[in-house]
Amino acid sequence: MTSTIGATLTNGSAQTVSLSASGLPSGATASFSPTSITSAGGSSTLTIATSASTPAGTYAVTVTGTGASSTRTTTYSLTVNGAPGCTGTNPTDVTIPDLTTVTSTITISGCARSASPTSAVAVNIIHTYKGDLVVDLVAPDGSVYNLHNRSGGSADNINQTYTVNLSTEAANGTWTLRVRDAASADTGRIDTWSLTL
Numbered sequence: 001m002t003s004t005i006g007a008t009l010t011n012g013s014a015q016t017v018s019l020s021a022s023g024l025p026s027g028a029t030a031s032f033s034p035t036s037i038t039s040a041g042g043s044s045t046l047t048i049a050t051s052a053s054t055p056a057g058t059y060a061v062t063v064t065g066t067g068a069s070s071t072r073t074t075t076y077s078l079t080v081n082g083a084p085g086c087t088g089t090n091p092t093d094v095t096i097p098d099l100t101t102v103t104s105t106i107t108i109s110g111c112a113r114s115a116s117p118t119s120a121v122a123v124n125i126i127h128t129y130k131g132d133l134v135v136d137l138v139a140p141d142g143s144v145y146n147l148h149n150r151s152g153g154s155a156d157n158i159n160q161t162y163t164v165n166l167s168t169e170a171a172n173g174t175w176t177l178r179v180r181d182a183a184s185a186d187t188g189r190i191d192t193w194s195l196t197l
Contacts (some may be wrong), residue, residue, distance in 0.1 A: 001048045001078060005032070005063060007039045014040035015067040021046070023061045025080060025161070027054035030061070039067060054080050055120030055161045057194050086111035086171055087196045094179075094190040096127060101180040103138075104190050108172050108197060115166035115197040121147060122196075125158040125179065127188025134180040137164065137195075140173025150182060157188075171197040 007017050017037050021030035028050045037044050046063060061076045088106035096102050121137055135148035135158065147162045177193050 001076075003046045003076065004043050005037070005046050005065070005074075006041070006043045007037050007065060008041065012069065014038050015069065017042070017065040017067045019044055019046075020064050020066070021048070021061055022064070023059060023075075024048070025050075025054050025057065025059050025078075027051040028059075028078075028080075037065075048076075048078060050080055055122060055163070055196055057120070057122035057161055058192075086113075087194065088175075089192065089194040090177075091192045096125070096133075096179055096181050096188045096190065098181055098184050098187055101178060102190065103179070104177045104193060105174050106177075106193070106195050107174045108195070111171035111197055113171055115169045115171045117165045117167040119164050119166040120161050120194075120196040121164055121177075122161040122194040123147065123158055123177065124191040124193065125188060126156075126191050127158065127181075127186060128156055129153075129183070129186035130155050130158050132181050132183040132186050133158065134182055136178045136180075137162075138176040138178055139166065139169045140175060141169065143169065144178075166197065 019032045030048050032044045059078045061078050063074050065072045090104050090106050094102050094104045130152040137145040145164050
């Protein structure tokens with residue numbers, strides 16, 4: 001991905017602005033050419049490169065420009081797609097009522113091999129008390145891999161990519177994300193999830 005970062009002088013005299021990026025997923029790098037610009041109309045090209053180890057998912061990447069007298073930020077949405085046939089996403093919302101178990105499925109086909117020992121499960125659950133939640137990945141053969149077990153207390157939401165050793169599983173088949181709300185008073189939804197095998 002490439003994008004042009006620009007600077008504009010809004011007050012005072014021109015200054016040098018240093019550029020940096022944060023929020024990159026593992027296996028991804030960001031570079032700027034040039035690495036700093038002048039606030040009097042300067043520009044730099046941001047390049048984000050991913051690798052085979054970068055988990056599929058959508059990430060918020062924050063670019064920061066730091067000058068002598070001010071700092072400004074902007075955020076990009078970076079979407080990483082997995083290898084064809086060995087990845088899938090289910091963006092359909094599933095409501096999570098109180099004290100209930102719900103599921104969302106992804107069917108993988110065209111991946112005629114075992115899943116990877118570093119398979120990635122990117123989970124985005126909107127919930128007002130993530131300590132209520134038990135989140136499992138259920139393989140096509142019924143094997144259960146726990147991803148989240150009522151941790152995080154009163155914090156909101158689960159937005160995380162889990163690395164799971166699924167090397168004993170055939171990749172093709174229907175995979176299930178199972179979410180159980182194990183305590184009363186808070187609700188939410190499965191917003192989206194992705195599987196990269």
